Amino acid sequence: MAETRPLEVLAPAGDLSCLEAALEAGADAVYLGLGELNARRRARNFTPEEFARAVALAHAKGARVYLTLNIDLAERELGEAARVLALAQAAGADAVLVKDPALLLLRPATPKPQFHFSTQTGMTNRADVTAVGGLGAARAVLARELSLREIAAASRIFGVATEVFAQGALCFSMSGRCLMSSWVGGRSGNRGACTSPCRVPWSVEGEPGRTLFSMRDLGCVHRVAELRAAGVRALKIEGRLKTPVWVGKAVGLYRRALAGEDPATLLREAAELGKYTGRELCCGYLDEARDGLTGIAGREPGGGAGESPGAAAPAEAKDYDLSGRLEGGRLECLLAFRGREARWTVSLPPIRREHKAVPFGLLCEALEREPIQGCSRAGGSEVPDVLLPPRLVKSIRDRISVELRLGLKKTDGRIQAELAPLAEAVLVKSPPHESNRRSLGGEPDRARIEAGRLGAFLKKVRPGGVIVEGLTAGTLEAALRAAKGIPLVAALPPVFFDDDIPAVKELLQACQGAGVTVEVNSWGGWRLAREVGVKTESGLGLPVLNSLAAKWLAEAGLSCVALSVEADRIQLEDVSAHCPVAASLVVFGRPPLFTSRVDLSKEGLLGKIVEDRRGVRARCSMEDGLWMFRPVEPFDLRGLRNPKIRVRHLVADLVGSDDPVRDWLGNPGKPGSGRFLFNYDRKLA
Ligand code: SF4
Structure with a gap:
């Protein structure tokens, strides 16, 4: 059922004192994390006892509590996630914010809290919202990169409410589509451990470094009436690492905005909130103007920016x-x-x-x-x-x-909560799928490549299959001719917007007509493909880090799932041991580290190489209207042998390669030969 209540002010609660400040200032709802399985692992977060108290305090004030469980879950975290869900239900949490499909299988065991799909799920269009509404989600937290027009369209989907970020920090990369922190040090933004490498200086082709990708902060207190008119249900204030003083001020401002106070006055006061980070405020993508959003250094690089009067030292930088x-x-x-x-x-x-x-x-x-x-x-x-x-x-x-x-380290120990027999049954491990017979060390059988390079590539080599990016309904036939019988999978983009939906539908229809399998990379893509009835697999846009996520996707009709490209060795072994569906693993590639909707054309970056102080180098390109930052040097697991990692397809991802044939034929080298192994030989946080 869609919610029908008035616009909600949703406040962050990094700890109990922030929660109290939010409630005192009049928040309608708070969101918070329990233990470590949430997208703000550096926040203080709550112990189970504190969580129960937080729910009681909030409910006594008539406010709702949303528990964040919005990360990609590793196999070994599934039991903990089930206990967190059980605890949320027992404590009376109103909703749980989710990302991992595994939680959809656990939901029947804990049906009381609503499910809200986190912004980490990359909700960028109406099809995404329709998809998650169909899965029983009460709410979709829209990607922060949408315009007012797109927000309004997404908010018209019957049966699912929308929530938007109104205040706080912005990511440079599209919501839930960032691999940069994982690439540079194994700390994944998709698991709440990002170290914000987008905030540091990057040099361009050897020029002195600038904070090219550091976003301004979002501040929409003067746009509340427009967001209300767009049909949004909740205004979210970002900041679970911020102080109680900041949280109280932010909530107070939004309460006054909803009471109809003069927007100009509120905007002036909101500027004080921005001083906390030293970054200017902006309205993000609301107005479709996407330049001038970056370059604001803020606190992270120098730490010298001013703080708002009365604000305590920010916990995000100074916390001991x-x-x-x-x-x-x-x-x-x-x-x-x-x-x-x-x-x-x-x-x-x-x-x-x-x-x-x-x-x-x-x-x-x-x-x-x-x-x-x-x-x-x-x-x-x-x-x-x-x-x-x-x-x-x-x-x-x-x-x-x-x-x-x-x-x-976790001081709270494991979350203690009794699991319902239904949850226990869901957690029983499956045997691996019989088709997962290829082990790490075998030859890649599939190549991933851009549509424009397919013909030239296949003139030189004959892989067992190709996954093709950037196809349209008009180019599918030519691609099939070029493939000359090699099985072809058409990849849908991970990110597309409302205006792109007609083209996606046309491609799906064409694939259906030609009997071509489609790789879906978003919830909306999955939904549209289902409507057309085409055969589907999932790609890295719907990454799998545990066997329950794989199981859910298989039950949703996907014949093959993609293991997360940022998984470490143990995680890959764990998920391989129990993956109940055919799986694929990318063993070579230059995955997009940032995918951004910011317009950087004035920066003259197209085709250039940017480099940070650690020597991470990425090439800037445009793909499907988005800025992509792919590493210059690929990761390469092809020289490794590991019989415990078993999949159906080993994929060499040649997108972004200067010479796909050379990369496909390239000598992988021996273990220890200096090839970058991404997170294989480190622990993914
Ligand atoms: S854009 Fe990426 S690196 Fe920057 S804060 Fe967001 S997740 Fe982290």
Whole structure:
């Protein structure tokens, strides 16, 4: 049933104090995370006990509570996810924000909380919203990249309400379509662990670095009437890493906007919210103008931007406290982090080389700018005036790292919640599908390639199958002629908008007529393909990281699923062991690290190579009207052998290659030959 209540102000609650501030300021609903399975793992998040209290507090004020469970789940996290769902139901949560299809199989065991499809699911068009409405979702959180016109169209779908982001940080990449943080360090934005590499300076063809991809913040408090008229059900304030003061102010502003206060006044006040990050506010994509949205450095690179009056230090950058006290000839250090305290004492040796010594105060200042374990020191604590020799500076840093690591570990233990027999039954592992006989180390049998390069490619090589990107109804026939009997799969784009739907439908009709299988890469694509009745597989736009997600997709009619390209070795082995449907694995490629709707044409980036300080290099191109950033150097798993990773198809993704034939025939090299293995040899966070 569609919700019929008035426009809702939905506030972030990184912890209980933020929740209280949100409720005090008049939030209609709050969203929060429990433990680690949510898209803000660096937020303080809630323990089960705090969560129950949060629900009681909110309900006492007439507000609703939405629990975020909106990440791609690894096989080993399925039990935990089921317990989180059970706990959400037991505590009386009003809704759960989801991304992973596995949760759809677990839903019947915990039917009470509504399902809201997270912005991480990439809801960019009416077909996406229709799809998730048909799956029983009460709400779709629309991608942040939509215009007012597109939002209005999506909000007209009967039976499912829409929610939009109105305030807070924006991503450079399309919602739920970013691999950059995963690529540079194994910390996935799709699993709530992004380290924001889009905020750092990038150089262009050797020119000095600029923050080319750092987005302005979103601020739509003066556009509330238009969003209401567009039919939106909820206005979401981003910021589960922000302080209670900020949250209270933001909620207060939106309450006043809904009460009809002068938009110009509200906009002036909202600018103060932007000062928190040092980034100017904008209306995002609402007006279809997509340039001038980036380049604002904000706090991340320099940390020197101003803060709004009264705002506490932002938790996203400064979230532990380090102070010191002199005791005789010794320095006592005190570190406080996430409710834990650690004290240790170091002896202060005589300083022989003063020019090499570091004042403790200077070390503390450096720790405010240089994160350790992703956390930085909050300023403001008293520090004694004492000099430290370099080796003591190193030992203090090492100790901080250890303490933060301990603090970052789950202190709550496993989520304790009794599972319904139905959930227990869903969690029973399946045997692997019999068609998954190819193991890692075998020759790729499928090539993925752009439609425009297919003919030339197939003149030189004959793979067992091709997945073709960028086909239209008009080019399908020529592609089939070029394939000369090689099985061809037509890939739908992961991102398309309302205006693209007619062309997608035409392609689907053409594929249906020609008996061509379609690769779907979004919920909307899946829905449209189903309507046409064409044969389908899923691609990396609907990635699979666990066997339940694979099972759900198989039940939804997909004959083959794509294992997540960012999975690590253990995750691939785990999902292979229980994947109940034919699967494919990309073993070579240059996946899009950013996919962006920002118009960068004025930056003159087309065809250029950008590079960050770590040496990550990506080429800027346009594909289907979107900016794509593919790595210059591919990842390559072809030199590995692992019989535990078994799939039906091993795919070499040649999209973005300078020379697809050379890459297809290329010598994969031996293990340890220096090929980049993406996350295979590291742990995906
Ligand atoms: S655009 Fe990508 S790298 Fe930047 S914040 Fe979003 S998910 Fe992280």
